[in-house]
Amino acid sequence: MEGVREFAVDVTVRPIWRLLLRGLGVYLPGWEMPVGALRVRDGAADGFGPPAYVDDAGFGVQVRDRRKGLEPDREIYVRGKENPSFGIVAAGPAAAIGSRVVDAGALMRFARRLTFEELFDTGDADSVPYAVRGARAVENAVFLDRAAGIGLCVEADPVTRAVACPLYVRLGGPSERTVRVYGVAQPVRSHS
Secondary structure, X not given: OHHHHHHHHHHHOOHHHHHHHHHHHHHOOOOOOOOOOEEOEXXXXXXXXXXXXXXXXXXXXXXXXXXXXXXXXXXXXXXXXXXXXXXXXXXXXXXXXXXXXXXXXHHHHHHHHHXXXXXXXXXXXXXXXXXXXXXXXXXXXXXXXXXXXXXXXXEEOOXXXXXXXXXXXXXXXXXXXXXXXXXXXXXXXXXX
């Protein structure tokens, strides 16, 4: 039990955890908030399984369909003033991501595209550099698919820019209103 407690502390102090809690508060108000994550070891944990899987970059999910044109709801958060980092929470069907396998790379590309689209003003050419900088500065993203009952969280290392999905979310039904979070141990991240 001590290892689980230590892991919960490691996960809950990171920006991706705070972004997840914000997203749950916005898109699932009144649902039970998680206090920590259940550690997945060797691809197994109580209640963990398809459509989620674990690989070297953390969690991923397999999606039955991929469809263009679906636009999820989104909220963008900015941390810092001098060198801001962006985080985005999106909620909608996972098929909107456009890939049948959603892993760290696919989710980060999608998050950066959404951020660019949100910051770009088609009537203002001067918005392009800001939108590009904003998209490149996305370091954390949370995607929640309430209908499928799943969520995935991705983070980019601020120094190496390597991406990983350290958290997977399983949402209970509307009558349960529960949120269960799974985590994998990640290598020590760079600190700036």
